[in-house]
Amino acid sequence: VQLLGKNIRIKKNNRKLILLFIFLFIFVVLLVGRLVKLQILDNVFYAQKAASQQLSVSITQPARGTIYDCNLTPLAESATMWDVTVSPSNIKTDTLRNSIADNLSKILKIDRQTLYNEINNKSGYVVLTKKIEKSVADQIQKYISSKKIGCISLVVDSKRIYPFGNFAAQLIGFTGTDNQGLGGIEAEYDSVLKGTAGSVVTAKNATAGNMPYDIGKNIPAQDGSNLVLTIDEFVQNSLEENLKKALQENHVSNRVTGIVMNVNTGEILGMATEPDFDPNNPFVVSDTTAKQKLSTFTGDALKQATTLALETQWRNKAISDPYEPGSVFKIIVAAGALEEGTVHENDMFFDPGSIKIADKTFPCWLAGGHGAQTFLQGFENSCNVVFIEVGRSLGALNFFKYFSDFGFTQKTGIDLPGEANSIYIHESDLGPVQLASCSFGQSNKLTAIQLITAVAASANGGYLVQPYVVKDETDSSGNVIKSFGTTVKRQVISSATSKEIDNLLEKEVSEGTGKNAYVAGYRIGGKTGTAQKLDASDPNGTVTSFVGVAPCDDPQYAVLFLMDDPHNPVSDFGGVIAAPVVGSIMADILPHLGVQPKYTQAELAKMNIKAPNLKGKSVADVTNLLKSQGLQLTKIGNGETVTSQIPAAGDPLPKNGRIVIYTGDAKAANTISVPDLIGKTPQQVNQVLSDAGLNVDFSGTAINDSTVKAYLQDHTPGSKVTPGTVITVKFRNEKINVQ
Ligand SMILES: [Zn+2]
16 A cells, blocks of 8 residues: 555544545445445445444545745745554554554654553544654554554645745744644635645555545545745845844844835835744744743743733734834825925925924924925925924825825735734814824824835825735646736826925935935935834834835835834934935845946945955065055965965955965964944044954945944954955944934
8 A cells, every 4th residue: 555645545633624524424324325225235234334444534635835935935835744643443452552552652752651552442543643754654654564554544744844944934924733824824825825635435454454445436635826925035035134133233122124015016025023933833932032021920821921922923013013103104294295286395494493283382303493494305304393384284184185095094905914904093083283293203003014005106106006925826837827916006196296205205315314224326215214102001112214215216116114112322213223224125135136226436436346366476466466456465474476365356345455465384364353343433444444454345335424433344343354354344324313
């Protein structure tokens, strides 16, 4: 009997299959009864007894579909496993029972006595162990065959494997012990992925195992479909890496969340929240802080706290947790007011430091106010007073019209479970005071997916598209069964207004409070946000965020990043701590996505060169060559010929950098301790690294002057490196105190 194939005949004690079993059992009983009546002319009682003992319905399990990223990298796949079942009532002798206990306890590494107790009874069906690997199943099969034992069965099962561990955990979700989808795409598309079980009716021989007994009612299993996502493994990975760094660096109390979206199609290329979990072990609390908290509980309190911690780690907060957008929302107010013509870029405003609406005084975030400024400047300054006036000019009716048209009163309809709606002030409650606070991004709580979708609409020519994560459903050969495309819900603003928004966003990064999102070679636009949380439980908490769009002359991608309650000792302002994260993600993903950089002369002047190949050359030649290229030289060893070099040939090197050559028997060794560069200006960093015999790379840095300070270095202080190593340092302006 071939038992280890994919569609072998199996028996499964599955609650979901009981109904099917009963149905087929009745069918079999009736059929056999009929046969008996017609052909054997025996009594019905005997026929039923024979059927219950010798015929059984086996279920053939379908394979669960694979989940791929947009380039067909598998993100979730199923491996075949086996369950071991025994029918104790069919063990007729003590000798056989002892033999089974001896052999199976060894193969399965289960205590012999425990195993013996399990099979020493009259029950019809016992699951000894679940999800064993093929090598173990083969050993059991060998034992069954050699002794011709019919009371042990190997039942095909499968195990879901997530090859990248924590990767996109909340988005992909996970499966339960019966391979049912329990979260994310696994749950949303469970009916598509799981396939349909088949069945085979077999006659059972107590000593020789299953014997095929074709009664013409075999139904083959249908494997589940595969899903191809819009998620790009490279983009998701960059997003997660940047999120993890930000979570740690900014001492974020609750969570960091990010989304990367194609603004024209609605495709989600990346969606992540940190901390996350491992879908291979979803019932393990993954985050160390959460784990530490759990260790303070016992008994029922521990159970409750564990449930809460698991639910928290599984929740896709990018779509489920509304938050305060703060100044990022000013994009939407600007779009509405520009579209209605109640404000123009060059309209003049005056901010004396506060504005009184009805009986409430709203201060600008800048003490003393911004004074006279155009609307464009007011946007760059993120001036609350300007936006309160713009909101007033728009009026409650129109404000709510755009709030609604940009999609904030409804869920986006993204194809993921657990999407929440926003928490907002309805039109009928929008008095002058409420309108004022809503106009600068307070009072309403929106989800990250709602916000990035609205920003996409404001930037892409005005079209509100539906975000989505599943692109194609395919069969096991990769043929597309069903494709999901772009859904445009409506045009919210004209393309002309959208161009004005792109211009505002670009100016914000090139000149305004978003300059820390700068990426050399790319026209990035964006807006910062820093909002007081509305939660009574966290009255001092803030949400710091940044949304970026690129490239501004033809917007294609948006990146939204938010930190729920950061505690960075330097600053809590979005322009300082959130903008660089979006810049860093853009710098990674835009070249990958085929967006070509266009460098300015100033950027070209700062760019790295590639280290020339010096190996085998004479020291005299190398000295002349490097001098002519404006590079510095350190020679180690007493030989006349270069044997190796740092940086290696082809590696990036700053224009006036240093190459260390090794001659004779001298070998590169980690002899230099990397200095601590955090908080230093570019000039200071240059000096410190040069003195240490190291190179610095600040090619991606926004402004090379004394207003910026180092906040990230790619080699930790104190680590040992070889002379000549290039240390990449990231800088940001820390004086952007703008909400
Ligand atoms: Zn102001």
